[in-house]
Amino acid sequence: MRIAFLGPVGTYGEQAALRLCELEAIAAPQLLPQVGIRAVVKALAEGRCDAAVVPVENSVEGGVTACMDALWAHPELRVGRALVLPIRHALLGSGPLEGVSEVLSHPQALAQCSQWLGDNLPSALQLPTSSTADAARMVAGSRFRAAVASLQAAEEHGLEVLAYPINDVVGNSTRFLLLRQGERSLNGPMASLAFSLHANQPGALLEALTCFAHRQLNMTRIESRPSKREMGEYIFFVDLELPSGQEPLLQALDQLRPLCEHLAVFGAYPITQLDQA
Structure with missing residues (x-):
């Protein structure tokens, strides 16, 4: 299996790719280093690899904007698994x-x-x-x-x-995603999605988030990114815990969809937290 990652060799992305291959029981993967996170996602979108590993969030610096922008540009991709990797600089x-x-x-x-x-x-x-x-x-x-x-x-x-180590925060860690093509699953402990709203008006975001709150779906992350079309227009990225299976998520998506100009559901997936070194 060909797996793209942020290269060259020796990156934390390579470490994450190797651990994700172990978790997915992928034997003898062919790792393909790419220059830049967008290039990693593009390689998968264009079919030049079978999977891609990208960093999406750091516990100290927050969301990786290049990853979020690339995911929004390729809503056909899905998340197969997530890995939280301790970072020791x-x-x-x-x-x-x-x-x-x-x-x-x-x-x-x-x-x-x-x-x-x-x-x-x-x-x-x-x-x-x-x-x-x-x-x-x-x-x-x-x-x-x-x-x-x-x-x-x-x-x-x-x-x-x-x-060594020189990172300012002892618990520094980064969450990596294993991306794939194909049909996404809605079964798993965590789900990721992104959406833009029809109108920028008072209460619009609150109405959207109520879709999750009414079904007791806890948001572990919400971040916004500019749409790049006009000032004040944003895309919202949300991660949800799914303790009761996929049915509450399906109901929330049915209620959310009419409120959105665009809705990208990247699927539900397992997440693994590695122990601090």
């Missing part, structure tokens, strides 16, 4: 810590280590990259550059571990 380099003047990483990783970087490398320039492992690749051999990435990335790119 390291500062990697080839020179001494005191010589570091530039720190490279994915913007989310830099944000998750902002306090540590401010305290220990206050003068270092922070430069964004497409992934943590790409940052590790770019700093290899440099005496003044360092990367925020995983211990695995240090091994992959021959870097020294200058400091």
